Amino acid sequence: MLTIEIFNSPDSTNLSIAWFDCFAVDEGLFLNYKDMKIQKGKCLEIDGIFYQSIKCAMRELGQGYKRVVERAASDEWSDYRFVPFRVAYTEKRCTKCGEMKLLREFSEQDVCRDGFKTECKECGKKYDKKWKQDNAEHVKKYRNLPEVKERENETRRERRKSSPAYKINRNMSRSIWGSLKGKKNGAHCEDLVGYTVEELIVHLESLFTEGMSWDNYGKGKYKWSLDHIIAKSKFNITSNTCQEFLDCWALDNLQPLWHVRNREKGNKPMHPKYLIKPEGLVY
Numbered sequence: 001m002l003t004i005e006i007f008n009s010p011d012s013t014n015l016s017i018a019w020f021d022c023f024a025v026d027e028g029l030f031l032n033y034k035d036m037k038i039q040k041g042k043c044l045e046i047d048g049i050f051y052q053s054i055k056c057a058m059r060e061l062g063q064g065y066k067r068v069v070e071r072a073a074s075d076e077w078s079d080y081r082f083v084p085f086r087v088a089y090t091e092k093r094c095t096k097c098g099e100m101k102l103l104r105e106f107s108e109q110d111v112c113r114d115g116f117k118t119e120c121k122e123c124g125k126k127y128d129k130k131w132k133q134d135n136a137e138h139v140k141k142y143r144n145l146p147e148v149k150e151r152e153n154e155t156r157r158e159r160r161k162s163s164p165a166y167k168i169n170r171n172m173s174r175s176i177w178g179s180l181k182g183k184k185n186g187a188h189c190e191d192l193v194g195y196t197v198e199e200l201i202v203h204l205e206s207l208f209t210e211g212m213s214w215d216n217y218g219k220g221k222y223k224w225s226l227d228h229i230i231a232k233s234k235f236n237i238t239s240n241t242c243q244e245f246l247d248c249w250a251l252d253n254l255q256p257l258w259h260v261r262n263r264e265k266g267n268k269p270m271h272p273k274y275l276i277k278p279e280g281l282v283y
């Protein structure tokens with residue numbers, strides 16, 4: 001990556017470090033706009049020193065707006081001139097942790113000068129977490145507001161409807177949480193069970209019986225749900241890494257079953273009669 005420093009004297013121009021460090025031009029290399037930001041503008045060159053803006057120059061030189069602009073626009077003042085620039089940069093410095101990070105490590109924010117927040121996502125998360133801890137009462141009150149609850153439920157409903165992966169992941173997460181009785185320790189389902197949601201989906205689809213699809217996954221008369229061939233209650237799960245947990249949640253122990261049959265089966269051993277489709281099901 002080629003870095004060009006358009007402003008040859010950062011000290012005298014009051015450029016923030018974040019701004020100055022991020023100059024890099026390498027057009028055509030970064031095709032994804034998220035990885036690269038192009039900024040166009042005009043800077044001022046006065047006596048061989050570049051200033052980021054007219055304001056900068058005014059402040060640094062103690063000159064008025066009119067004088068700076070008029071001189072830069074006039075041919076008579078050859079040491080004052082506007083210089084158009086076009087820079088592309090791929091990373092910037094986080095104002096919180098001070099590290100140089102790729103642009104994608106920053107959340108987008110329209111009101112910010114370059115379209116990205118000044119602090120990186122990681123720092124933002126830490127800040128959010130701390131704020132929530134410090135304002136636990138407030139957060140709790142807010143979350144319990146009926147309109148907030150309703151909005152959250154609506155979002156979840158929409159996502160469940162549009163994405164089987166989301167739905168099954170959430171259901172599994174809740175179920176795994178239940179079988180671990182809170183000992184999940186913040187780990188992701190996928191990390192615990194050793195397969196991805198996509199693999200689970202492929203596995204279940206391979207066992208679909210007539211009439212099953214992701215449109216009728218759920219609880220209800222003509223819906224199917226995730227069944228543990230050997231019931232969860234038969235396992236002695238003590239932690240999220242014990243063999244019993246892994247056996248319980250192994251792909252081989254999971255199958256799609258019509259919800260009514262799943263309830264009939266309960267914690268009894270598997271029997272072909274539980275595969276019979278619900279009465280009256282038409283598709």
Ligand SMILES: [Zn+2]
Nearest residue numbers: 094097120123
């Ligand atoms: Zn940071």
